Amino acid sequence: MTLTVLWLLPLIGGLLIAFMPPHLAKYMAVLVALGSLAIAGFVALEFEPDFHKYQFTEVLPWIPPLHIYYRLGVDGISLWLVVLNALLTLIAVLATPVSMKGASRFLGLMLAMSAGMAGVLMATDLVLFYVFWEAMLIPAYFLLWLFGEGDRPGRAALKFVLYTLVGSLLMLVGVIGEYVFTGQQTFDLAKLSTIAPSASIQFGLFFVFALAFAIKTPLFPFHAWLPDAYAAAPTPMLVTFAGMMGKTGAYGFLRIAIPLFPDPSWLWDWRWVVPVLAVLGIVWGALMAIAQRDMKMLVAYSSVSHMGFIVLGIFSLNVQGQQGAILQMVNHGVIIPALFLIVAWIYDRTGTRDRSAIAGLAPRMPILAGVFLLVTLAALGLPGLNSFVGEFMTLLGAWQLAPWLAVIGGIGLVLAPVYMLRLYQGAMYAPEPYPRRVDDIYAGQLTLLAPLVVLMFALGLAPGVLTSLMTSVAQSGLAK
Amino acid sequence: MITLHFDEPLKNPDVLNYTWTQALADLGQISPIAALTGFMLLAIVADMSLAKGRRGGVVAMIAVTGFAYSMATAAYRWLYASNGPAYHGYATGDSFALFFEVLFAILGILTVAISHPYLRTRGLREGEFHVLIMAAVIGMMVLGAATSLVTVFLGLELFSIALYIACGFVRADSRSQESAAKYLLVGGFASAFVLYGMALVYGASGTTLIPEIAKRIASSSAGDPLLILGILLMGVGFAFKVSAAPFHMWTPDVYQGAPIPVTAFMSVGTKAAAFAMIVRVFAEGLPHLGPEWQLLLAFVAATSMIVGNLLAIAQSSLKRLLAYSGIAQAGYILIGVIAGGKQGLAAVLFYLFIYLFMNFGAFAVVTLMTSPEGDRDSFSDLEGLARRSWPMAVLMSVFMLSLAGFPPFVGFFGKLFLFTAGVNAGYTWLVVLAVLMSAVSVYYYVRVLVPVWSPVAEPESLRPSISNWLAIGLSGAASLGLGIYPTWLLLAGQLGAGPITGQ
Numbered sequence: 001m002t003l004t005v006l007w008l009l010p011l012i013g014g015l016l017i018a019f020m021p022p023h024l025a026k027y028m029a030v031l032v033a034l035g036s037l038a039i040a041g042f043v044a045l046e047f048e049p050d051f052h053k054y055q056f057t058e059v060l061p062w063i064p065p066l067h068i069y070y071r072l073g074v075d076g077i078s079l080w081l082v083v084l085n086a087l088l089t090l091i092a093v094l095a096t097p098v099s100m101k102g103a104s105r106f107l108g109l110m111l112a113m114s115a116g117m118a119g120v121l122m123a124t125d126l127v128l129f130y131v132f133w134e135a136m137l138i139p140a141y142f143l144l145w146l147f148g149e150g151d152r153p154g155r156a157a158l159k160f161v162l163y164t165l166v167g168s169l170l171m172l173v174g175v176i177g178e179y180v181f182t183g184q185q186t187f188d189l190a191k192l193s194t195i196a197p198s199a200s201i202q203f204g205l206f207f208v209f210a211l212a213f214a215i216k217t218p219l220f221p222f223h224a225w226l227p228d229a230y231a232a233a234p235t236p237m238l239v240t241f242a243g244m245m246g247k248t249g250a251y252g253f254l255r256i257a258i259p260l261f262p263d264p265s266w267l268w269d270w271r272w273v274v275p276v277l278a279v280l281g282i283v284w285g286a287l288m289a290i291a292q293r294d295m296k297m298l299v300a301y302s303s304v305s306h307m308g309f310i311v312l313g314i315f316s317l318n319v320q321g322q323q324g325a326i327l328q329m330v331n332h333g334v335i336i337p338a339l340f341l342i343v344a345w346i347y348d349r350t351g352t353r354d355r356s357a358i359a360g361l362a363p364r365m366p367i368l369a370g371v372f373l374l375v376t377l378a379a380l381g382l383p384g385l386n387s388f389v390g391e392f393m394t395l396l397g398a399w400q401l402a403p404w405l406a407v408i409g410g411i412g413l414v415l416a417p418v419y420m421l422r423l424y425q426g427a428m429y430a431p432e433p434y435p436r437r438v439d440d441i442y443a444g445q446l447t448l449l450a451p452l453v454v455l456m457f458a459l460g461l462a463p464g465v466l467t468s469l470m471t472s473v474a475q476s477g478l479a480k
Numbered sequence: 481m482i483t484l485h486f487d488e489p490l491k492n493p494d495v496l497n498y499t500w501t502q503a504l505a506d507l508g509q510i511s512p513i514a515a516l517t518g519f520m521l522l523a524i525v526a527d528m529s530l531a532k533g534r535r536g537g538v539v540a541m542i543a544v545t546g547f548a549y550s551m552a553t554a555a556y557r558w559l560y561a562s563n564g565p566a567y568h569g570y571a572t573g574d575s576f577a578l579f580f581e582v583l584f585a586i587l588g589i590l591t592v593a594i595s596h597p598y599l600r601t602r603g604l605r606e607g608e609f610h611v612l613i614m615a616a617v618i619g620m621m622v623l624g625a626a627t628s629l630v631t632v633f634l635g636l637e638l639f640s641i642a643l644y645i646a647c648g649f650v651r652a653d654s655r656s657q658e659s660a661a662k663y664l665l666v667g668g669f670a671s672a673f674v675l676y677g678m679a680l681v682y683g684a685s686g687t688t689l690i691p692e693i694a695k696r697i698a699s700s701s702a703g704d705p706l707l708i709l710g711i712l713l714m715g716v717g718f719a720f721k722v723s724a725a726p727f728h729m730w731t732p733d734v735y736q737g738a739p740i741p742v743t744a745f746m747s748v749g750t751k752a753a754a755f756a757m758i759v760r761v762f763a764e765g766l767p768h769l770g771p772e773w774q775l776l777l778a779f780v781a782a783t784s785m786i787v788g789n790l791l792a793i794a795q796s797s798l799k800r801l802l803a804y805s806g807i808a809q810a811g812y813i814l815i816g817v818i819a820g821g822k823q824g825l826a827a828v829l830f831y832l833f834i835y836l837f838m839n840f841g842a843f844a845v846v847t848l849m850t851s852p853e854g855d856r857d858s859f860s861d862l863e864g865l866a867r868r869s870w871p872m873a874v875l876m877s878v879f880m881l882s883l884a885g886f887p888p889f890v891g892f893f894g895k896l897f898l899f900t901a902g903v904n905a906g907y908t909w910l911v912v913l914a915v916l917m918s919a920v921s922v923y924y925y926v927r928v929l930v931p932v933w934s935p936v937a938e939p940e941s942l943r944p945s946i947s948n949w950l951a952i953g954l955s956g957a958a959s960l961g962l963g964i965y966p967t968w969l970l971l972a973g974q975l976g977a978g979p980i981t982g983q
Contacts, residue, residue, distance in 0.1 A: 063893075063967045065826075065974060066900060127896070131887040138886055141926070146933060154930060158923070165922050169885075169915045172896070176903045176911070 018108025206264035216249030220281030282308035313394030321397020328390030360430030509573030519546025527607030536606030579976030580624030659737025670720030677713030744843030784811030825977035841955030864936030
């Protein structure tokens with residue numbers, strides 16, 4: 001029941017909250033998000049670290065004629081993302097201004113989207129996974145379209161949905177294919193990973209699954225929806241949209257594409273194609289980030305680059321790489337929302353997101369400058385902060401697969417300081433302080449960032465807490 | 481050489497010894513149809529005898545009662561009665577027939593519910609309209625219950641003729657007249673094709689009884705040109721009726737011209753009835769010639785999905801958009817027919833049942849826009865629906881998302897079952913095509929939501945009547961509820977497919 005509540009609570013709460021007056025809606029939304037986080041925390045505390053199969057499992061017959069069951073469970077891969085999802089949802093809800101037009105509907109949709117993502121992370125039945133995977137598109141579409149920024153948010157929303165759908169509808173063929181071609185007529189993920197079909201069928205099925213996950217992640221060159229969608233997304237939405245939604249794609253690789261298709265080789269081996277795209281994404285995202293003047297877009301492209309590390313780690317197919325990938329998923333989910341929030345606050349105060357138009361903000365807003373520095377350093381992978389550990393481990397894993405992959409991926413590490421420090425220095429420091437008086441961030445805003453900053457230090461200084469819990473899982477994911 | 485057999489049923493001694501007990505038992509098998517026919521006659525009498533002001537409401541009440549009674553009878557027989565052939569095998573009351581009887585009865589209730597306020601708004605005569613709908617529903621039910629080519633044709637003509645009239649119901653509107661004329665001509669052609677094909681199959685098999693045909697035509701007669709031609713001609717006629725490409729041209733024009741409740745009724749009813757016919761004739765009657773008609777239908781399915789989905793994108797009228805979407809949906813459903821077997825046919829029945837709610841619901845929301853001057857079904861007419869009535873906007877979104885195949889709405893599960901059956905039967909290419917075309921379809925379904933949710937400065941008020949609320953609310957509840965728990969309906973579909981697959 002615990003896991004069911006974890007997605008049902010935000011869903012039902014969201015549906016009700018959508019019809020409340022704004023102030024009550026926000027109050028209730030915070031309560032619901034806090035409740036979810038508390039339950040997620042309870043699951044994490046009760047989690048048995050040495051037990052590598054699914055925990056907190058729930059099984060109910062759903063559509064027995066087709067062997068579809070309602071199966072939920074968490075393991076060392078999904079647990080951290082479930083907790084992160086709950087945390088980011090809380091931050092997103094807190095960051096939503098009550099004065100926003102249609103705030104109640106926004107909060108309701110946010111909670112519904114969070115419920116969908118929680119469901120994706122907890123489903124252990126392929127059809128159930130697919131249902132959550134598709135269902136979370138609905139609130140995401142309405143959020144982007146009805147609350148989006150820019151001239152044509154509807155267009156960005158539609159682009160996002162259509163891109164994702166092409167992938168995920170093909171994945172539906174894969175889901176059915178798994179059911180039919182394994183010959184066992186089951187959608188149970190735990191069972192499916194032990195009955196892989198022949199290599200050529202794996203080749204085809206891997207393609208459709210990987211395409212869906214690659215578009216969602218997004219993996220280079222399937223990222224074309226991302227700039228538009230991130231540009232249109234309102235900031236509170238970006239906290240979970242950028243922080244979690246993309247991670248569901250990476251999670252799909254780790255949960256489905258790798259264990260279900262251990263040998264997807266026919267004309268070539270897919271397991272070599274994906275890491276190559278990943279390192280290309282690392283470099284491409286970094287180069288595009290360097291080229292951006294809009295700060296929001298800069299962060300968006302840096303996200304593409306970071307997601308490349310995650311996928312690279314996953315497909316290094318060894319313990320270090322996959323541990324690193326999971327760690328990096330959490331890291332990315334901590335850093336990117338913080339960056340988007342900071343950029344949005346700067347925009348609120350200066351009225352521009354063009355990084356060449358702002359300079360010398362640090363004397364005007366010293367607290368923000370300090371926090372921003374921390375986040376920047378975390379994002380560029382400074383040792384001692386969280387991102388370093390994850391990126392290092394993924395590269396270590398990649399090195400074991402093929403040194404040249406790690407070398408090219410390493411270029412991303414070199415480029416990250418270029419765009420991040422340029423952004424920070426350019427905006428914060430100048431010979432003259434910023435011409436207008438601007439307020440520093442409020443205490444409430446600082447409180448929002450506080451848990452993320454604490455996590456940056458905690459994960460950076462003691463990553464072992466997390467990895468010790470994940471080690472065995474990544475291994476079991478490999479060895480089945 | 482062709483040899484003709486005229487050995488039954490006239491030479492059948494049973495015909496001479498037709499007893500009252502047998503007659504009652506036979507009537508029992510078709511009691512949902514018989515009951516509805518009785519109610520229709522009652523409605524005609526009421527329409528003729530009552531005062532002008534009261535007629536409409538009373539006839540509507542009789543119609544709804546008739547449909548409800550018919551549905552209750554079918555449901556009762558499904559649960560408790562022993563069901564089997566009647567009238568020397570010309571009709572049947574098996575679970576397949578009962579499934580469709582329930583479906584058409586619900587369709588009838590929904591149609592009356594939305595047409596009552598519609599006809600009031602437009603100032604049209606109500607009594608005749610409901611009687612026509614009842615006649616059409618009876619024809620459709622006959623199709624579901626038909627186990628002879630003769631009965632199939634009877635049902636086909638019964639519902640078609642009623643609909644020809646219904647399409648042209650707005651006598652003052654030239655578009656409605658055009659719709660009726662087109663439908664009459666094309667429908668006449670289709671009937672002729674079907675009839676010719678049936679004649680050839682009869683010639684080859686010597687019987688019109690469908691189970692009998694299945695026994696007599698073995699796979700060895702696959703090369704028989706008579707049969708091939710018969711299948712081809714019937715297939716063309718059926719494709720006309722389900723509005724599958726390349727025989728779909730009439731659909732958008734007829735849908736656009738007909739009054740919206742008729743369009744809504746047709747879009748669901750003719751499709752379901754024609755699929756009942758296809759399943760009866762092809763899957764039950766010609767199982768040994770599977771490869772032949774499956775190839776034909778696979779071609780039709782593929783073209784329908786491509787043509788329907790691509791042409792729907794360019795439409796600016798909701799009726800036409802839903803017409804093209806219906807063409808595409810016919811393609812998806814055909815996958816289930818082609819796949820066949822218990823799984824495939826159950827998926828077909830499941831999809832037809834849910835299509836009733838999704839598609840009818842969408843049309844029902846469009847019906848609300850009607851003004852006394854005429855139907856209003858352009859995208860701009862939907863503008864600001866969310867401001868005018870937010871529950872309607874939510875429901876319209878549910879219908880569109882369900883048609884597009886988004887979980888947790890039921891459309892997704894319908895597709896899941898159809899596609900699973902398709903892949904299981906080895907038609908992976910068709911399923912891949914269907915899936916890609918579904919992605920295309922999302923574009924135009926979601927496009928409908930843009931005016932629905934866009935803000936307008938001064939929204940007109942929208943006051944749906946209680947019957948509209950009930951019809952649309954029920955459709956919406958079914959579109960969501962059957963998605964959350966589709967199992968019972970799927971099991972019902974499996975039971976319904978039982979008589980066809982012989983399980």
